[in-house]
Amino acid sequence: MSALSFAAAVALILATPGPTNTLLAAAGARAGLRASLTLVPAEMLGYGIAIAVWGLGLGPASAAMPWLPLVLRLCCVVYLLAVALALWRRAGTRIHAVPQSAGRVFVATLLNPKALLFAVAVFPAEAFAGPVAFGAWIALFAAVLTPIALGWIWLGSALAGGGGARTRLVERVAAVLLGGFSATLAATAFG
Numbered sequence: 001m002s003a004l005s006f007a008a009a010v011a012l013i014l015a016t017p018g019p020t021n022t023l024l025a026a027a028g029a030r031a032g033l034r035a036s037l038t039l040v041p042a043e044m045l046g047y048g049i050a051i052a053v054w055g056l057g058l059g060p061a062s063a064a065m066p067w068l069p070l071v072l073r074l075c076c077v078v079y080l081l082a083v084a085l086a087l088w089r090r091a092g093t094r095i096h097a098v099p100q101s102a103g104r105v106f107v108a109t110l111l112n113p114k115a116l117l118f119a120v121a122v123f124p125a126e127a128f129a130g131p132v133a134f135g136a137w138i139a140l141f142a143a144v145l146t147p148i149a150l151g152w153i154w155l156g157s158a159l160a161g162g163g164g165a166r167t168r169l170v171e172r173v174a175a176v177l178l179g180g181f182s183a184t185l186a187a188t189a190f191g
Contacts, residue, residue: 003140009122010144013114019080019181020046020109021152022174026087027101028156029170036157040149042102044142046109047118051138054119055128069116073189076111077182083108084178091171113185 014021020043027036062068083104109115118141127137156174160167 006122006124006137007140007144010118010141011148013117013122014145014148015151016114017177018112018114019083019178020105020112020114022177022181023083023101023105023108024149024152025156025159026171026174027105028153028158029160029167029174030101030156033150033154033157036101036153037150038102039105039153040146042106043109043149044145046106046112047115047141047145048138050110050112050115051119051123051141052134054116055123055134070189072111073113073185076113077186077189079107079111080178080182080185084175084182087171087178088175091168091175 024036024039024043027039030036058068058072123137123141127134156170160170
């Protein structure tokens with residue numbers, strides 16, 4: 001796989017709405033672009049760890065333990081549902097700050113099914129041959145991720161506009177989307 005085709009595949013998948021992007025947009029709506037910049041490294045760290053774990057260990061382990069992907073999906077379902085409920089309840093309030101959201105972005109990204117897709121279908125096999133190779137491919141991944149993550153944060157910020165009722169609306173829509181992602185993941189886990 002060439003670096004260009006890799007970057008294009010990564011961009012296409014990362015631009016697709018999902019749990020992490022929903023949280024990024026909600027944070028942008030709540031705190032604005034500048035205050036939400038800490039979420040980009042949280043997303044990168046979540047993807048980096050998940051892709052490394054899937055690519056190096058859990059992929060082969062799931063061949064020996066076929067129930068493992070189901071258990072991981074169910075953990076993701078529960079987590080996303082909990083985040084959706086918390087976001088719904090706190091929509092429009094200033095109770096939780098962006099640093100707390102960085103943890104949510106990290107965990108949601110760590111559990112994001114896109115990480116498995118990246119590890120199994122997008123990252124070339126040579127990316128998992130050693131730390132130098134993985135470092136090179138994950139650096140390209142980070143270069144593609146950063147502007148897309150900033151775009152999602154900016155979108156949330158732009159949609160919230162002046163704050164108040166619009167911020168509450170963006171956060172409530174984000175909560176519904178996260179609940180929908182959780183339900184969809186649960187349906188695919190059992191379907």
